[in-house]
Amino acid sequence: MDIRALVNQAIEARKKAYTPYSNFQVGAAVLTKNNHVFCGCNIENASFGLTNCAERTAIFKAVSEGDQEIEAIVVVGDTEGPISPCGACRQVMAEFCDQDTKVILANLNGAIKETTIAELLPGFFSSKDLTK
Numbered sequence: 001m002d003i004r005a006l007v008n009q010a011i012e013a014r015k016k017a018y019t020p021y022s023n024f025q026v027g028a029a030v031l032t033k034n035n036h037v038f039c040g041c042n043i044e045n046a047s048f049g050l051t052n053c054a055e056r057t058a059i060f061k062a063v064s065e066g067d068q069e070i071e072a073i074v075v076v077g078d079t080e081g082p083i084s085p086c087g088a089c090r091q092v093m094a095e096f097c098d099q100d101t102k103v104i105l106a107n108l109n110g111a112i113k114e115t116t117i118a119e120l121l122p123g124f125f126s127s128k129d130l131t132k
């Protein structure tokens with residue numbers, strides 16, 4: 001897997017962000033185990049809470065195309081260091097990432113942090129918790 005190429009696809013997707021309220025653009029790219037790439041951007045709303053973050057857009061695109069097994073996900077923003085996903089996105093990642101899924105957090109200046117969902121959201125709620 002070429003991480004740099006995936007970061008570049010996220011950077012391209014970021015250009016499509018709809019951000020009239022925050023003016024903060026984020027891009028994401030999901031590489032599935034089937035070797036397909038789904039890109040996403042953040043999409044804001046006048047009702048602020050309805051905003052969809054870039055990484056959720058990309059994950060939902062993959063899942064809605066029936067391609068839900070994720071090999072790697074990149075998130076990129078114009079942040080000082082690697083971007084830090086919000087709590088809602090971490091929980092959504094937990095649904096579709098396994099312990100080996102690469103979660104790659106980046107910025108526009110080449111900073112890259114590779115992490116995992118276990119590190120980002122320890123103790124996340126999962127389907128296993130629905131039955132005992």
Ligand SMILES: O=c1ccn([C@H]2C[C@H](O)[C@@H](CO)O2)c(=O)[nH]1
Pocket residue numbers: 019022024025026041042043044051052053054055075083084085086089
């Ligand atoms: O990882 C992140 C962090 C923030 N945002 C979006 C949400 C909102 O549109 C804007 C400012 O929070 O950035 C993302 O898309 N992903």
Ligand SMILES: [Zn+2]
Pocket residue numbers: 053054085086087088089090
């Ligand atoms: Zn988010």
